[in-house]
Amino acid sequence: MSITAEIPLLKATVSSGCNILTDQYDGAFNEYMRRWSDIDKKTPTAIVLPTSEQDIQITVQWAVKSSIPFVIKSGGPSEWSTIGTNGIIIDLSQYSAIQVNKEAGTVTLKGSVLSKEVAVRLADEGLCTALGNGNTVGAVGYFLGGGASIVTSVLGYGSDQIVSARMVTAGGDLVNVTQETHPDLLWAIRGAGQYFGLITELTVECHPLLALGNKRGVIWAGSFLFPLDRIREVCSVMKVIMDDSRHATAGLMMIMAPPPARNPSLIIAARYTGDPQDAPKAYRNLYELEPIVANGSEVPIQNTSDGREAIGAKGDFKRFGIVGLQDFNEDAFVQVADFWKEMVAECPDAINSAFNFQWDSRAPKTPKFDSAMSLHDTRYWQNNLIWHTDPKHRAKVDQYNERSIAIMRGPDETSYVDFQNGTRAGPIKRRYRPAGKLARLKKLKKEWDPEGVFTDHLL
Numbered sequence: 001m002s003i004t005a006e007i008p009l010l011k012a013t014v015s016s017g018c019n020i021l022t023d024q025y026d027g028a029f030n031e032y033m034r035r036w037s038d039i040d041k042k043t044p045t046a047i048v049l050p051t052s053e054q055d056i057q058i059t060v061q062w063a064v065k066s067s068i069p070f071v072i073k074s075g076g077p078s079e080w081s082t083i084g085t086n087g088i089i090i091d092l093s094q095y096s097a098i099q100v101n102k103e104a105g106t107v108t109l110k111g112s113v114l115s116k117e118v119a120v121r122l123a124d125e126g127l128c129t130a131l132g133n134g135n136t137v138g139a140v141g142y143f144l145g146g147g148a149s150i151v152t153s154v155l156g157y158g159s160d161q162i163v164s165a166r167m168v169t170a171g172g173d174l175v176n177v178t179q180e181t182h183p184d185l186l187w188a189i190r191g192a193g194q195y196f197g198l199i200t201e202l203t204v205e206c207h208p209l210l211a212l213g214n215k216r217g218v219i220w221a222g223s224f225l226f227p228l229d230r231i232r233e234v235c236s237v238m239k240v241i242m243d244d245s246r247h248a249t250a251g252l253m254m255i256m257a258p259p260p261a262r263n264p265s266l267i268i269a270a271r272y273t274g275d276p277q278d279a280p281k282a283y284r285n286l287y288e289l290e291p292i293v294a295n296g297s298e299v300p301i302q303n304t305s306d307g308r309e310a311i312g313a314k315g316d317f318k319r320f321g322i323v324g325l326q327d328f329n330e331d332a333f334v335q336v337a338d339f340w341k342e343m344v345a346e347c348p349d350a351i352n353s354a355f356n357f358q359w360d361s362r363a364p365k366t367p368k369f370d371s372a373m374s375l376h377d378t379r380y381w382q383n384n385l386i387w388h389t390d391p392k393h394r395a396k397v398d399q400y401n402e403r404s405i406a407i408m409r410g411p412d413e414t415s416y417v418d419f420q421n422g423t424r425a426g427p428i429k430r431r432y433r434p435a436g437k438l439a440r441l442k443k444l445k446k447e448w449d450p451e452g453v454f455t456d457h458l459l
Ligand SMILES: Cc1cc2nc3c(=O)[nH]c(=O)nc-3n(C[C@H](O)[C@H](O)[C@H](O)COP(=O)(O)OP(=O)(O)OC[C@H]3O[C@@H](n4cnc5c(N)ncnc54)[C@H](O)[C@@H]3O)c2cc1C
Pocket: 036, 071, 072, 073, 074, 075, 076, 077, 078, 079, 080, 081, 092, 111, 131, 132, 133, 134, 135, 136, 137, 138, 139, 140, 141, 142, 144, 145, 146, 147, 148, 149, 150, 193, 194, 195, 197, 198, 199, 200, 311, 312, 421, 422
């Protein structure tokens, strides 16, 4: 039977609050179709909007029974929460909640709650957790896929904060995933949580704001702007800063052309965790290069990503190109700047793109437990953002991105890794290491989702 023919059956079993949109010419359908990126955007036969855990469970049971492929959408920025007419989207935006349990030091997240909403709510309670650098990113998806945080060296990765979950399985059951009930599954969803079931609730650890190293719940954020032709001397100074673990520096070194002037520039978006008064000392050598602009001040942790708000806009062709690296290769980064210049000359609509190197001077904090997350040895990333508007340039812009990633990672396959929240393109062994960890994940996948209801990854 076709999906359309099966939908009345679903409508008859879910609650009256659960909307099912099927008319692709309808305004609401189109509103829910708007995504962070239009790359590979597909139109499903239906968008299901559950409002309760029971609706979610019924929808999964119905889809599995009728062999209807589906994807789960939380925040919707990834390229993996879209599906064509062969399937449906289970959109969790009408089923969203944040419940803080101050006594337990945890917060329970449901549905599509956004990272910024979580950060603000926690800060109101004098708390924080390991959130990332994108206000509009769905917090649950972020945590499940590892979660590279703005405070990884202090609190660890996002997935290190996961305490427990509730999950609808491929068999349609609702399970409590805790250390006591399903320790193996908990191990797996801490970093590979998008491949085993639909997480209806995720409980993560929170920390007093004092964990940030000051009493005001702030970190220092600043930016340094240089003309791009000074890239070599800036890189030499940055290499020393990035390797100096005496100071808790972190951030992005970005090759871009910021508005309104659109001059090719090198911008260091810098952070410092600890006492903000110490930040100027940590970045002294950068100040001494006399940037065109140098500013910095303390920022409440929940507002740290506000300066990147424009990047969260929906629409256009956007994609991250990410690779985890062992060191910072200055010569390679200078070559990347040449690729960026060539790309923008050939594809002027890609002017919003930024080819970035991301660093943390300190290693990620390692949790006391083992998990699927495999990136505690990585503190350097090439983290490109491509952003363009002309469909004719789709392949070309991707090629420049791929060339720059290739030059940064070099020829030695053992010296770089992939990040599960960034890419699903390369061999899976680059995301989950060592081989024993990947084997354990594959075994668990066979146990919990042998038919690949929640993607065929790990099968
Ligand atoms: C502007 C921007 C900034 C970013 N910054 C960071 C960062 O600092 N650190 C970082 O780690 N990542 C970052 N990301 C990447 C982001 O974490 C990933 O795209 C992540 O997958 C987003 O999760 P989501 O649920 O919002 O996205 P979606 O596209 O809705 O979902 C992503 C994947 O998770 C699955 N999924 C979603 N919800 C559930 C659920 N409840 N149960 C099971 N599976 C589910 C989806 O099916 C899909 O496969 C950023 C992305 C953007 C666009």
